[in-house]
Amino acid sequence: MDDEQLSAPTAPHLHDRSGKRYPLDSPRWRGEDGSPLAVGPLPGLRPEQIDTAERSLWRYHAALPVPLSHRVSLGEGCTPMVRTAWGSQHVHFKLEWFNPTSSFKDRGVSVMMSHLAAHGADRVLEDSSGNAGASVAAYAAAAGVRARIIVPAATSAAKILQARAYGAEIELVGGTRDEVADEAVRQSKEIPYASHNWHPLFIQGTKTVAYEMWESLGFTAPDNVVLVAGAGSNVIGCDLAFGELLGAGLIDRRPRLFVGQPEHWATIADTVNGIDRAARGDRVPTIAEGASIAHPVRLPEAVEAVRRSGGGACAVTEAEIHAAVRALSARGLYAEPTSAVAAAALDRFTASGEIAPGETTVVVLTGAGLKSAEKMAAVFAEHSAVPREHGGAR
Structure with missing residues (x-):
C-alpha cells in the first residue's frame, strides 16, 4: 500500500452492529437497528506520516477521517507521559489533564x-x-x-x-x-x-492517546495500558488504534488493556468477569462520578476490546479509590477521583501478578483534581497524612 492510500483511505464510512453502512457525512448518531455507529476500518499511521510540526493530536491527522480544513482545535493532545516509581515497579502515567479543559474528553x-x-x-x-x-x-x-x-x-x-x-x-x-x-x-x-x-467520531479522537504512547515509546507498544472506564471510550479508542497499528505491521502485538471501575458501577468489569451485577445490590453514589454509568452504550465493544487484548477488568472499592487519590498526590499527581480508579486497578493487577515489574505499563489519568475540589477535600479530610501501607505508597 502506498503513502497516498495510507494517508487518504477511500470512502470511509459508518456502520452499525448489524453491518449496515452509512455515509460518513450522515447526520444520524445511531444506526437503524438502534446500535451505536462506528467508523469503518482505517489503515495504521506510519512514523513518517506524523506531522511533527504540529503540537496537538492533529499531528496524526493522516489517521483521522476529518478534513484538516475544518478542524476545531485548542491544542489538545501531546500530553506528558511521566515515568514514576510505584511500589516495586516503575510505570508511565499519561497526564490527560494537560488537555485544554483539563480532561481527556478534549481528544474526542x-x-x-x-x-x-x-x-x-x-x-x-x-x-x-x-x-x-x-x-x-x-x-x-x-x-x-x-x-x-x-x-x-x-x-x-x-x-x-x-x-x-x-x-x-x-x-x-x-x-x-x-x-x-x-x-x-x-x-x-x-x-x-x-x-x-x-x-462515532468521538472514538476517533480518543484513539490518539494510543498513538501518542506508541510515538513516545519509540514507536513500540507498551506491554500494558491501565484505564478507568465509565462508558469505555478510552478502552475502545486504545483497542482501535493499536489494532490499526497491528494491522499495518507497525507493532507485533496488542498491549493488554486493564480496566478499573467503581464497584457499584462496574458493568464492563462484571461482564468481562461473568459476574451477575445484581449480586452487588443497589447502586450507590461513588466519589468517582465520571465513571458512574450503569448502562454503557458501547458495552459489547468495550468488553471485546479487553478480551481481545488478553487484559482484564476489576471493580474497586471506594476505600481503594480514596487511597489511590492520596498515593498519586504524594507523587505530585493531583488526579480527580475518577482518574484514580486506574491507579487502584494498577494495584489490583500488580498484586495478582498480571502486571509484572519488568513490563512497560502506561496508566492513563483522565482528569485533574482541581475539577473535583469538593470530593478531593473529602478525601483529604479523612487523613492528615498519606498512609504508607498502601501498595502504591512510597
Whole structure:
C-alpha cells in the first residue's frame, strides 16, 4: 500500500452492529437497528506520516477521517507521559489533564466537533456528568456553535461552572446519569446530538492517546495500558488504534488493556468477569462520578476490546479509590477521583501478578483534581497524612 492510500483511505464510512453502512457525512448518531455507529476500518499511521510540526493530536491527522480544513482545535493532545516509581515497579502515567479543559474528553470532542462543523452544525446537544460537557462547551465556543449541556444535578459545581463560562446553556436534571442520557435522547429529536458516548467520531479522537504512547515509546507498544472506564471510550479508542497499528505491521502485538471501575458501577468489569451485577445490590453514589454509568452504550465493544487484548477488568472499592487519590498526590499527581480508579486497578493487577515489574505499563489519568475540589477535600479530610501501607505508597 502506498503513502497516498495510507494517508487518504477511500470512502470511509459508518456502520452499525448489524453491518449496515452509512455515509460518513450522515447526520444520524445511531444506526437503524438502534446500535451505536462506528467508523469503518482505517489503515495504521506510519512514523513518517506524523506531522511533527504540529503540537496537538492533529499531528496524526493522516489517521483521522476529518478534513484538516475544518478542524476545531485548542491544542489538545501531546500530553506528558511521566515515568514514576510505584511500589516495586516503575510505570508511565499519561497526564490527560494537560488537555485544554483539563480532561481527556478534549481528544474526542475536537475530532467530533471538527466533523460536525465540517457538515454545517450551528447548534449541538450533549449530556455529561461534567468533563465532557465542559469540553463540548469549549469546542462549541471555538467553532462558533451554540451548545446545550444536560447535566446531572449532583455534578461538581466547578465542572458546571466551567461549561457555563464557555457560554453553553446548562440544564440540570435530577436522577441517575442514565436518566440524564435518556433526557438528552428525547431532546436530540430537535437538536443535533454531539454525544461523547454515541457519536462515532468521538472514538476517533480518543484513539490518539494510543498513538501518542506508541510515538513516545519509540514507536513500540507498551506491554500494558491501565484505564478507568465509565462508558469505555478510552478502552475502545486504545483497542482501535493499536489494532490499526497491528494491522499495518507497525507493532507485533496488542498491549493488554486493564480496566478499573467503581464497584457499584462496574458493568464492563462484571461482564468481562461473568459476574451477575445484581449480586452487588443497589447502586450507590461513588466519589468517582465520571465513571458512574450503569448502562454503557458501547458495552459489547468495550468488553471485546479487553478480551481481545488478553487484559482484564476489576471493580474497586471506594476505600481503594480514596487511597489511590492520596498515593498519586504524594507523587505530585493531583488526579480527580475518577482518574484514580486506574491507579487502584494498577494495584489490583500488580498484586495478582498480571502486571509484572519488568513490563512497560502506561496508566492513563483522565482528569485533574482541581475539577473535583469538593470530593478531593473529602478525601483529604479523612487523613492528615498519606498512609504508607498502601501498595502504591512510597
